[in-house]
Amino acid sequence: MKSISVQAESSYTVNVGCDWKTEILRLSSANSRIGVIHTKEMREKVQIETRSDTQVYYFEVPDGEEAKSFENICRLWSLLGESGFTRTDLLVGIGGGAVTDVAGFAAASWLRGIEWIAVPTSVAGMVDASIGGKTGINSEYGKNLVGAFHSPSAVLIDTTWLHTLSNRDFSAGMAEVIKCGFISESRIIELLLGQDVKSLRLDHERVLSLIEAAVNIKAQVVSADFKESFAREVLNYGHTLGHAIEIHSKYTMRHGEAISIGLVFAAELASISGDLETKIVDLHRQLLTSLDLPTTYPRSAWNELLPLLSLDKKTRGSTLRFVAISAIGKTHRIEGVSPAQLLQAYERISS
Ligand SMILES: NC(=O)c1ccc[n+]([C@@H]2O[C@H](COP(=O)([O-])OP(=O)(O)OC[C@H]3O[C@@H](n4cnc5c(N)ncnc54)[C@H](O)[C@@H]3O)[C@@H](O)[C@H]2O)c1
Structure with missing residues (x-):
């Protein structure tokens, strides 16, 4: 223990x-x-x-x-x-x-x-x-x-x-673990490489290590910033579009499923801003897909998602704000993204 x-x-x-x-x-x-x-x-x-x-x-x-x-x-x-x-x-x-x-x-x-x-x-x-x-x-x-x-x-x-626990709920929870990997801990990424849902669920020690690593990260972040200023905001990586998708899907999607799509969107946005290498964006898709998590959303939903993005509590005034990474474990904020950049990122994740 x-x-x-x-x-x-x-x-x-x-x-x-x-x-x-x-x-x-x-x-x-x-x-x-x-x-x-x-x-x-x-x-x-x-x-x-x-x-x-x-x-x-x-x-x-x-x-x-x-x-x-x-x-x-x-x-x-x-x-x-x-x-x-x-x-x-x-x-x-x-x-x-x-x-x-x-x-x-x-x-x-x-x-x-x-x-x-x-x-x-x-x-x-x-x-x-x-x-x-x-x-x-x-x-x-x-x-x-x-x-x-x-x-x-x-x-x-x-x-x-x-x-x-159902495979669906297992994977949905793992989306948050993957998020922790990208914002803070390359060991999580290493532990997940080459795993699918079946192999991972059979490997209890690996699951325990992943949960322990993710708990460590959340514990460190909330201990440093109990009532949520920017330090705690890093935990919202993937959540700006994720929350909008959750609402848009009328909560038929699990939170983690919506976050999975939001993670790829945030990675694409950072890549468009020139902050993140394509191979890390691809790594997002690879890890999430291997755990049967969704990484795309219908193209036709964009006009309805855009106002929901503005509702997100991470927005300040009229400025949309995203948590982004420039490498595994290196977080920053993206603010003032143009509508054209948002659409470009969404086009990359929509089908
Ligand atoms: N307080 C916070 O900081 C915080 C953070 C993230 C999420 N949340 C909240 O957590 C909820 C989502 O959590 P969740 O995904 O666990 O949802 P949930 O509690 O609805 O559980 C999902 C499903 O899994 C079932 N389940 C749970 N454990 C099981 C087990 N061991 N075996 C079989 N079935 C099991 C549940 O009965 C349920 O049907 C949301 O309400 C969300 O708002 C809170």
Whole structure:
């Protein structure tokens, strides 16, 4: 097991490659009530054994984004009230990013903040959603609009969860790992070269190394910049077009799938600006395609994507802003891109 430290409101560790049940037992010794937040599908797997004087409550939430609804958080608040949860009790969110986001927000909002532990079960949850302290739910006006920074007291990454994850969700999460490789860590790229989904999923040690490397990067970046200025913005590599595609696809695409296309777009944009060699752009396509991730989007969608790009929170005023790389591990910002350059980059990735 590797413990990676994150400095946020307070410092906590991400235990990568741990046995989550053992860790929960160890970490909850002072809590008299534990509320486990999980989906129905996970019910059998999330049962925990604790000391006899600890009461464990199981709070079921809907799967996927439904967990992050206003109705669901209200239901959770009622369940916490009925069960008499106090400031010294503990919530444990076990699931994909949607579950850990809502569990974290329930913990942030109940009694103005109680302790919680994240047990991510998807790749996206392990390398992204559970780290960085952002918790939240969706509003009818958009995703993640209501939330709070409220870091967990620990993140427990047990990769045995991944055995049941679909190939689609495995690959979607890997898009964020590939992103980490390009913004910061050539070892990630080396570990992924020559791999496809099947070979990678069979190689548990490699998956563990990739997750550990990606967690390290996110932990370093958020520790340096907890509330998001430019240092944290590097994590948005590929996300400017990616977010627009996610919205345009009406969320039928996984976040990681949309980011995959956004990564190639950002690389093409840097190449057009003369900042990035073509072979690195090609490497983006090679790695993403080998994990069955999409790298193109319909040409006809451009006129609808353009206004969505301007909605992206990384834009400032009327200026579009992209995170770009000039080499593996070398990030910079591209601002003031002309409409002609944007279209040229989009033409290179559209079909
Ligand atoms: N808080 C943050 O900083 C942050 C960062 C990135 C993403 N997110 C959020 O995370 C969510 C996306 O995360 P996600 O991709 O994990 O989505 P998700 O939670 O919707 O999970 C995707 C699917 O995988 C299933 N699943 C999860 N683990 C499984 C397992 N071990 N076996 C079988 N099935 C499993 C889920 O039930 C779901 O159907 C979004 O809501 C996004 O907004 C938050």
